[in-house]
Amino acid sequence: MTMAERDLKSEIKEKLSDDIMQGALSKFAEQYPGSRLKSYAGQDIEALREDLRCMKAEAVDEIEKLADDFEANVKARGGQVFRAATGDDVKKFLIQICKENGVKRVVKSKSMASEEIHLNECFTENDIRVKETDLGEWMIAIKGQRPSHMVMPAIHLNRYQCAEMFTQELHEEVPGEDIPYMIQKARQTLREEFLQADMGITGANFGIAENGAIGLVTNEGNARLVTTLPRIHVVLIGYEKLIPKTEDAAKILRLLPRNGTCQRMTSYMTMVDGPTKIIYKDENGKYVEGDRKQYVILLDNGRLEAAKDPVFKQVYQCVRCASCLNVCPIWTLVGGHVYGHIYSGGIGAILTGLLNGIENFHKFSDLCIGCRKCTTVCPGKIPIPDIIDELRSRYVKAHGTPSMDSSFFNMLNDRSTFHNLLLKAAFIGQAPFKTGKYIRHLPLFLAGMTKGRSLPAIASVQFRDRMDRLSRNNPSKPKKRVAYFSGCNMDFVFADTSENVVKVLQNLGMEVVYPMAQSCCGKPILGIGDREAGRKVAQKNIMAFEAVKPDVILSACPTCTETLKETYLKLFEDDAEWTRRAMDFCDKVQEFTQFVAAEYKAAGKLMPTAGGVKVTYHDSCHMKRGLGVFEEPRALINATPGLELVEMHNCDKCCGMAGSFGMKYAEVSLPMLEEKVKNIKNTGAQIAAVACPACMMQIGGGLDSQEPGVKVKHIADLLAEKL
Amino acid sequence: MEKVCRDWPKEAFGEGLVDAGYWQSFEENAKAAAAEIYRVKNFAEAEKQLANLLKEFAPKEILAVGGEENPALKGIYERIAQPGIEVFTDKFDIAEHKASADIGISTAEFCIAETGSLVVDNYSYEARVTSMLPFVNIVFVNAKYVVENVSVACKIIGQVFTKGYCGFVTGPSRTADIERVLSLGVHGPNRLLIIAVDDFERGR
Numbered sequence: 001m002t003m004a005e006r007d008l009k010s011e012i013k014e015k016l017s018d019d020i021m022q023g024a025l026s027k028f029a030e031q032y033p034g035s036r037l038k039s040y041a042g043q044d045i046e047a048l049r050e051d052l053r054c055m056k057a058e059a060v061d062e063i064e065k066l067a068d069d070f071e072a073n074v075k076a077r078g079g080q081v082f083r084a085a086t087g088d089d090v091k092k093f094l095i096q097i098c099k100e101n102g103v104k105r106v107v108k109s110k111s112m113a114s115e116e117i118h119l120n121e122c123f124t125e126n127d128i129r130v131k132e133t134d135l136g137e138w139m140i141a142i143k144g145q146r147p148s149h150m151v152m153p154a155i156h157l158n159r160y161q162c163a164e165m166f167t168q169e170l171h172e173e174v175p176g177e178d179i180p181y182m183i184q185k186a187r188q189t190l191r192e193e194f195l196q197a198d199m200g201i202t203g204a205n206f207g208i209a210e211n212g213a214i215g216l217v218t219n220e221g222n223a224r225l226v227t228t229l230p231r232i233h234v235v236l237i238g239y240e241k242l243i244p245k246t247e248d249a250a251k252i253l254r255l256l257p258r259n260g261t262c263q264r265m266t267s268y269m270t271m272v273d274g275p276t277k278i279i280y281k282d283e284n285g286k287y288v289e290g291d292r293k294q295y296v297i298l299l300d301n302g303r304l305e306a307a308k309d310p311v312f313k314q315v316y317q318c319v320r321c322a323s324c325l326n327v328c329p330i331w332t333l334v335g336g337h338v339y340g341h342i343y344s345g346g347i348g349a350i351l352t353g354l355l356n357g358i359e360n361f362h363k364f365s366d367l368c369i370g371c372r373k374c375t376t377v378c379p380g381k382i383p384i385p386d387i388i389d390e391l392r393s394r395y396v397k398a399h400g401t402p403s404m405d406s407s408f409f410n411m412l413n414d415r416s417t418f419h420n421l422l423l424k425a426a427f428i429g430q431a432p433f434k435t436g437k438y439i440r441h442l443p444l445f446l447a448g449m450t451k452g453r454s455l456p457a458i459a460s461v462q463f464r465d466r467m468d469r470l471s472r473n474n475p476s477k478p479k480k481r482v483a484y485f486s487g488c489n490m491d492f493v494f495a496d497t498s499e500n501v502v503k504v505l506q507n508l509g510m511e512v513v514y515p516m517a518q519s520c521c522g523k524p525i526l527g528i529g530d531r532e533a534g535r536k537v538a539q540k541n542i543m544a545f546e547a548v549k550p551d552v553i554l555s556a557c558p559t560c561t562e563t564l565k566e567t568y569l570k571l572f573e574d575d576a577e578w579t580r581r582a583m584d585f586c587d588k589v590q591e592f593t594q595f596v597a598a599e600y601k602a603a604g605k606l607m608p609t610a611g612g613v614k615v616t617y618h619d620s621c622h623m624k625r626g627l628g629v630f631e632e633p634r635a636l637i638n639a640t641p642g643l644e645l646v647e648m649h650n651c652d653k654c655c656g657m658a659g660s661f662g663m664k665y666a667e668v669s670l671p672m673l674e675e676k677v678k679n680i681k682n683t684g685a686q687i688a689a690v691a692c693p694a695c696m697m698q699i700g701g702g703l704d705s706q707e708p709g710v711k712v713k714h715i716a717d718l719l720a721e722k723l
Numbered sequence: 724m725e726k727v728c729r730d731w732p733k734e735a736f737g738e739g740l741v742d743a744g745y746w747q748s749f750e751e752n753a754k755a756a757a758a759e760i761y762r763v764k765n766f767a768e769a770e771k772q773l774a775n776l777l778k779e780f781a782p783k784e785i786l787a788v789g790g791e792e793n794p795a796l797k798g799i800y801e802r803i804a805q806p807g808i809e810v811f812t813d814k815f816d817i818a819e820h821k822a823s824a825d826i827g828i829s830t831a832e833f834c835i836a837e838t839g840s841l842v843v844d845n846y847s848y849e850a851r852v853t854s855m856l857p858f859v860n861i862v863f864v865n866a867k868y869v870v871e872n873v874s875v876a877c878k879i880i881g882q883v884f885t886k887g888y889c890g891f892v893t894g895p896s897r898t899a900d901i902e903r904v905l906s907l908g909v910h911g912p913n914r915l916l917i918i919a920v921d922d923f924e925r926g927r
Contacts, residue, residue, distance in 0.1 A: 024902070024903075028903065059728055103744075133910070134900070135898045135901070135909055136898075136900035136901075139900070152900065152903070153900070154900050154901070157901075157902075158902055159901055159902050159904075162901045175810065178903050179902070179904050179906055180906055183901075183906040183909050186909065187909055190910065191822070191910075194910075215890075219896070219897045219898060219899075219908045220896055220897065220911070221855055221909070221910040222909075224855050224890075224910075224911065225911075227888075227909055228848065228852065228855065229852075245881060246880055246881035246884050247874070247877045247878045247880075247881045249877050250872075250873045250876070250877035250878070251874075253873050253877070254837075254873050254874065261899075262838065263893075264752060264756070264838040264892040265754070265835075265838035265839070265840050265873070266893065267892065267893050267894050267895065267896055267911070268890065268891070268892060268893075268911070269840075269890045269891040270888070270890040270891075271884065271888070272888050273727075273884060273886050274887070276846060276887060276888050277846075277848050279815060279817075279818035279848050279849070287815040287818050287819060289815075291812070330858070342850075598868055600827050
């Protein structure tokens with residue numbers, strides 16, 4: 001089915017109600033991070049990651065040379081090399097080899113590249129028997145399913161569902177209780193396939209240019225049998241797998257098993273260099289020794305073009321360990337199948353975009369919420385969310401901005417009109433449904449948004465209209481001039497919190513100014529890839545803040561802070577004048593807790609105090625992994641008299657809001673929120689502290705609906721209350 | 724037997740990379756990967772250990788490689804053949820009995836402490852079927868040949884790997900494809916027994 005024909009939302013709904021898969025994925029998501037770290041005991045993970053990144057980044061820069069060397073070395077050893085531009089080229093070539101060699105039976109050991117090009121179809125069309133030999137792949141192929149994970153293809157199934165596949169293939173009742181029995185049945189069945197196969201097809205975890213060898217990493221040992229028993233060995237390898245030297249393989253091997261399966265090493269790591277001998281029965285039934293035939297297919301399928309692109313070439317740093325899926329809060333809820341193509345998760349969105357076309361990428365690029373958790377584990381240090389942003393931006397360049405997103409954004413950009421509109425809608429719409437500070441029920445079509453969480457009410461007086469009154473409290477001899485950037489949430493919704501930001505700053509002797517010409521930071525429109533609109537917003541904000549000549553530009557929203565401080569700088573690469581202005585602007589931008597903690601520290605006020613009301617702190621994704629700020633909010637809580645910090649489980653796991661994602665995909669967002677609420681509740685804290693208004697909206701809404709005894713507060717609220 | 728390198732210590736090991744001091748770490752990590760380890764002083768002890776293991780498994784057919792390069796092993800292979808226990812060391816015999824043999828006995832070149840892996844030179848077809856097809860794989864290795872980590876192992880392999888087939892073996896064949904439950908022996912052996920001999924050189 002093509003992407004356009006698919007109904008992603010209903011597929012997601014189906015996966016969310018698959019209790020078996022949900023059970024398996026949540027258990028796995030819980031166990032994986034600890035098991036991974038255990039496998040790295042005694043190792044300097046960051047140094048290993050940097051080694052791998054460097055090696056692969058250098059390899060892609062000389063990919064043509066590596067490919068030439070690799071090809072020459074395979075040929076020098078008697079192998080044949082075929083360079084395939086597309087999947088169809090691979091299929092034509094393979095069928096030709098099969099015909100030349102009278103191949104009737106083929107065994108495969110896991111090759112993602114062959115899945116990528118739907119290789120198996122060409123064998124069945126030509127009456128050639130083909131069998132996957134990796135247990136998981138073999139099982140799911142029986143029912144025509146696709147792998148849901150690169151390393152654990154059958155993770156979505158339980159033992160009883162697996163047993164059904166055995167029963168169908170073996171024509172005998174196979175009990176689901178007995179996993180060892182199933183394993184032995186698979187061994188016997190597949191052993192015959194290995195022994196009788198004419199051709200073995202493998203992928204490769206790496207290909208070595210200096211000697212033409214390929215490396216295969218497996219636990220079952222199927223790759224060793226596929227490369228040993230059949231008389232023909234075909235290697236299907238993508239260009240991104242090429243590395244210069246044998247010793248460079250170590251840079252992959254020290255990370256791939258640990259990240260992939262939490263093992264220091266898989267059971268088998270096999271390197272095959274050129275054709276090897278095979279002993280077989282000749283026509284007289286006598287055993288003789290001869291040379292195996294080896295064919296190596298180098299697959300392009302979009303890879304060489306990606307290699308030339310300064311952003312996309314980073315996908316060459318991927319070693320297909322799938323750890324990015326294992327820590328992805330969305331993947332671990334919806335599983336791999338909804339991503340459509342063979343590669344799932346964030347990296348899957350990227351690979352699909354590059355290998356299967358940007359149209360296929362676009363539809364499920366939404367499923368990356370930019371929480372950056374994957375960037376903390378990726379062995380090749382690929383900035384997955386940034387590459388997704390780049391793909392979105394190229395998509396928008398080619399196809400334009402989706403009209404709903406852009407008209408919504410235009411409203412955000414015109415602050416006063418937007419607030420008036422909101423208020424009007426709120427007075428009409430929210431009045432009957434509002435209880436206190438939250439909207440608990442929304443009528444009809446919006447009901448999904450308030451299921452399991454309340455939405456905050458729109459502030460009756462937006463923050464900007466309070467600034468006149470607040471600025472009267474500015475100190476007469478200020479230490480610094482701080483220009484406050486509120487961002488949309490802190491202007492329209494959490495205006496009270498913005499007031500508290502101002503109070504805390506004024507208490508520190510700061511003069512606070514609020515440039516009225518400021519607009520939205522631009523993240524919503526940049527997030528969907530419209531860079532042109534993003535540039536206009538950035539210019540508007542830069543001009544607004546230049547006009548007030550501040551010492552510091554401060555925001556209490558980490559997403560805004562990240563956009564102002566980091567993204568703006570990248571928007572004007574071809575414009576020297578605006579690059580300079582953006583640089584001056586970005587240099588002054590600071591996040592609220594970071595600024596306040598530094599000032600407290602300088603004043604000797606950042607000292608831990610003893611006990612009090614229990615507060616647990618939730619790390620916002622953009623705060624922790626975007627800005628790298630996580631110590632300061634904790635230090636501020638600890639320094640506040642009457643408060644005691646208690647940590648929650650998975651304190652830095654996304655709460656599920658993630659910009660507009662939480663609204664657009666409410667069904668995925670809510671299970672994430674429920675988990676967060678549970679973790680907060682388990683601490684026994686009375687207050688859940690945040691430093692991000694989007695998390696505040698989501699967690700506040702979740703607590704209000706599910707755990708009303710616990711209140712959400714911004715760090716600025718906590719600090720202001722004690723002034 | 725065809726090999727990637729005839730003499731790994733001389734041609735590949737290099738200065739100071741291989742050190743018996745890494746043994747303990749190798750042993751811990753190999754055991755963690757479900758390998759079983761027997762460390763012995765010399766080939767006489769190794770033979771006793773092997774005889775004990777064979778009693779447990781009561782094999783009918785044994786495939787054995789590495790005797791050509793090591794007279795001590797060759798002698799052992801000759802002596803473990805008894806009425807009811809056939810031992811195949813010829814490559815064509817090994818090919819003939821590959822699907823029915825109960826035990827495969829093979830050799831490894833050196834050990835990796837970081838991962839508990841054996842580095843195997845499996846250029847020959849017979850070495851591969853011997854170590855992969857039977858349920859039990861018993862491997863002889865020099866207990867003094869241990870390297871610190873995978874980087875050193877790949878550096879050593881890189882010295883001599885110009886053609887053929889080699890790699891790491893770390894514990895028995897395993898899968899966790901059904902409910903992530905660990906199961907051994909899916910395609911390769913379900914037992915990997917390592918007999919590490921201190922005085923290995925004398926056998927050569």
